[in-house]
Structure formats: C-alpha cells, structure tokens
Amino acid sequence: MSQLTLPDMICFALYSANHAMQRVYQPLLAPLGLTYPQFLVLMALWEEDGRRVTDLGRALGLESNTLTPLLKRMEAQGLVARARDEQDERQVRVTLSEKGAGLKAEAGHISRCIFDACGLEVERLTALRDQITALRDRLAG
Amino acid sequence: MSQLTLPDMICFALYSANHAMQRVYQPLLAPLGLTYPQFLVLMALWEEDGRRVTDLGRALGLESNTLTPLLKRMEAQGLVARARDEQDERQVRVTLSEKGAGLKAEAGHISRCIFDACGLEVERLTALRDQITALRDRLAG
DNA sequence: TCTGATTAAATCGCGCGCGATTAAAAAGCA
DNA sequence: TGCTTTTTAATCGCGCGCGATTTAATCAGA
Numbered sequence: 001m002s003q004l005t006l007p008d009m010i011c012f013a014l015y016s017a018n019h020a021m022q023r024v025y026q027p028l029l030a031p032l033g034l035t036y037p038q039f040l041v042l043m044a045l046w047e048e049d050g051r052r053v054t055d056l057g058r059a060l061g062l063e064s065n066t067l068t069p070l071l072k073r074m075e076a077q078g079l080v081a082r083a084r085d086e087q088d089e090r091q092v093r094v095t096l097s098e099k100g101a102g103l104k105a106e107a108g109h110i111s112r113c114i115f116d117a118c119g120l121e122v123e124r125l126t127a128l129r130d131q132i133t134a135l136r137d138r139l140a141g
Numbered sequence: 142m143s144q145l146t147l148p149d150m151i152c153f154a155l156y157s158a159n160h161a162m163q164r165v166y167q168p169l170l171a172p173l174g175l176t177y178p179q180f181l182v183l184m185a186l187w188e189e190d191g192r193r194v195t196d197l198g199r200a201l202g203l204e205s206n207t208l209t210p211l212l213k214r215m216e217a218q219g220l221v222a223r224a225r226d227e228q229d230e231r232q233v234r235v236t237l238s239e240k241g242a243g244l245k246a247e248a249g250h251i252s253r254c255i256f257d258a259c260g261l262e263v264e265r266l267t268a269l270r271d272q273i274t275a276l277r278d279r280l281a282g
Numbered sequence: 283t284c285t286g287a288t289t290a291a292a293t294c295g296c297g298c299g300c301g302a303t304t305a306a307a308a309a310g311c312a
Numbered sequence: 313t314g315c316t317t318t319t320t321a322a323t324c325g326c327g328c329g330c331g332a333t334t335t336a337a338t339c340a341g342a
Contacts, residue, residue: 003245004252005188006200010270011162011255012181016202017277018159019299021152024280026300037328040153047146053291059147061157064291066329073327090290090337104144111145114152119279128272129151135269136158138260139165160329167330178298194321205321207299214297231307231320 014132024117028110032103038074039110041067045080045096046104052091061140074100155273165258169251173244179215180251182208186221186237187245193232202281215241 006012022036029039037060044059045051051059053067060067071094074080079100085091118125147153163177170180178201185200186192192200194208201208212235215221220241226232259266 003187003248004184006181006184007274008270009184009252010259010266010273011166012184013270013273013277014155014159014162015177015181017273017280018155019202020277020280021155022299025152035327036156040147040156043145043147043150043153046144054289061160062328063330065293065331068292070328084291088290088338092291107144111150117280118151118276120276125151128276129149129154131269132151132154132158132273133148135259135261136154136161139158139161139258163329176297195319203298204300206301206323209322211298225321229308229320233321 010135021114024114025110028113032106033077034103037062037066037070038079041070041074041094042079042096042100042103043107045094045100046107049096049101050093052085052093054091056094079103151276162255165255166251169254173247174218175244178203178207178211179220182211182215182235183220183237183241183244184248186235186241187248190237190242191234193226193234195232197235220244 025036025039029036034042040060041056044056053064053071056071057063057067071080071082075082078097080097081095082092083095085093115122115125120128166177166180170177175183181201182197185197194205194212197212198204198208212221212223216223219238221238222236223233224236226234256263256266261269
C-alpha cells in the first residue's frame with residue numbers, strides 16, 4: 001500500500017477543520033475582547049455558574065496549567081471572579097461577573113453565524129457532531 | 142429555544158476531538174523527538190521534498206510566522222535543511238535530511254496505531270474524514 | 283493526635299498559532 | 313533605466329496547551 005498523504009488522514013482533517021473553525025470565530029469574538037477558549041469557558045459558566053477549576057477542566061478537557069492563567073486573564077478583564085472555596089480551601093470557584101453573564105446575549109447571534117458558515121442542515125450537522133464526539137471519546141478512552 | 146451547551150456544539154466537538162487526537166499521537170511521536178505539527182511537516186515533505194515555505198503553508202494551512210520558527214527547530218534537530226532558492230532569493234526551499242527522510246519508515250506503524258485508536262472500520266473512518274474535510278472547506282471558503 | 287498519602291491549583295518552560303509589522307527580492311511599468 | 317507594487321520570509325508579542333514540578337489543604341490510618 002502506498003503511503004498516506006496529509007489529506008488522507010483523519011488527524012489532519014480534524015486539525016485543519018478545528019483551525020478553520022477558530023478562524024471563523026475570531027472576527028465574531030474579537031469585538032467582545034474574547035479568545036476562542038475564553039468563549040468556551042463562558043459557555044460552560046453560562047450553563048452552570050460557580051464551577052471549580054477542576055469542573056471546568058473536565059468540561060473542556062483541560063488541566064489547571066492551562067486554565068489558571070486563562071482564568072486570571074478573564075478575571076483581569078472583569079469577566080469572572082475567582083475565589084477559594086470556604087469549605088475546601090484547595091478549590092477555586094469561578095463565578096461570572098455581570099459583564100461575563102451579560103455576554104450570553106451575544107451568544108445566540110454568534111452561534112447562528114457559525115451554523116451558517118457550516119453550510120449544512122441541522123440534521124446533518126448534528127449527525128456529524130455526534131460522530132466526531134464519538135471518535136473523540138474512543139480516542140480519549 | 143434554550144441555549145446551546147458545550148456538548149451540543151460542533152465547534153467544541155472539533156476542538157476536543159483534535160486535542161484527543163494529539164494526545165494519542167504524543168507518546169508515539171515523543172520517542173522520535175517530534176511534535177505533532179512537526180510530524181505533519183514531515184508528512185508533507187515525504188510526499189514531495191524541496192517545497193517552499195509557502196507550499197508547506199498551503200498544504201498545512203499555516204503562515205510563515207508559524208512555519209519559520211518550527212522549521213528552524215526542525216533544522217536544529219537535523220531533520221531538514223533550509224536554503225534560499227537560487228532563482229528567486231525570496232523563497233526558501235525545505236529539504237529532508239537523511240534523518241528526516243529515514244523517519245518515514247516509522248510512519249506506517251504510527252498510522253496503524255492511530256487507526257486502531259479510532260476504533261472504526263476503514264469505510265466509516267474515510268466517510269467521516271471526508272465530511273470533516275468538506276466542513277473545513279466550507280468554513281474556510 | 284500526628285504522620286504520610288492524596289487532591290487541587292498554581293508555577294515554569296517550551297512549542298505552537300496568529301495578528302501585525304518589517305526586510306528584502308522580484309515584478310510591473312512609465 | 314528608475315520607481316512603485318507585489319511577493320516571500322522573517323520577526324515580535326501574546327495567548328493557549330501541556331509535561332513536569334511545587335505548594336497547600338484535606339484525608340486516612342495508626
């Protein structure tokens with residue numbers, strides 16, 4: 001069998017599609033002063049506020065060595081607050097500020113732009129998402 | 142309609158699947174002293190050696206601000222050589238060293254490990270790859 | 283109660299990825 | 313020929329992402 005080339009590889013498809021996605025998000029998030037990972041953190045907090053760093057890490061698939069500096073930058077921008085848990089001082093709870101919570105209003109518009117850029121009907125996009133998620137879980141498992 | 146959560150979003154599926162993929166590659170590449178993007182560059186050069194930085198950028202979807210430092214690191218490791226083109230001194234040709242070319246022998250084993258980790262039959266994996274690639278092209282287009 | 287193990291964040295260093303800019307070579311054109 | 317425009321890499325700064333380690337709090341067990 002002849003050697004695989006870049007376009008043949010599922011890994012490169014994921015790699016390049018992920019970059020393409022982030023490039024679509026960038027001009028939508030820049031006016032809000034957000035990076036793409038910061039937007040994902042906001043998503044997680046809009047769903048459930050006051051999570052611990054570990055919880056955010058589990059939701060996003062990231063470790064504290066990535067999240068701590070990222071959350072500090074978000075705190076510096078007044079998007080979230082970070083505070084040690086009263087019961088367990090090892091843990092840090094991350095809470096949305098008014099500004100951070102307010103940005104949720106923009107999320108709908110952004111999601112619609114992304115959906116349009118995907119150029120697929122909802123059913124096909126959902127099916128594709130589920131296949132990619134299932135692949136991720138097998139890779140991580 | 143209620144707000145989308147992280148697992149609902151195709152963007153997060155791509156983001157997390159891409160990370161999961163790189164985490165599978167990492168222990169396979171580390172013994173060769175390669176990072177994942179460096180492996181992709183080698184893939185591109187195994188397919189066609191002596192490409193210009195621009196050509197590699199087009200193949201990988203990257204700019205010179207990413208590639209130049211990456212290629213310098215690969216040159217420092219003796220994987221490739223970088224040389225200005227004789228005809229057009231603006232361009233830099235990247236050529237595989239013997240060491241860089243030799244690593245191709247390991248690629249088959251790595252690809253097989255990745256395929257196994259995906260846990261899908263070839264037909265399904267190919268179909269998924271094509272859908273992801275098509276999505277990427279719509280996002281980039 | 284004290285001591286060692288475990289857990290949660292934080293810290294450090296390094297390699298991407300990219301927006302913005304710069305430097306230099308080549309191409310286009312009066 | 314000279315001058316401008318375009319093309320190609322390189323440079324710079326910053327934000328991730330992560331392997332490795334550290335610090336501090338909590339837990340478990342004698």
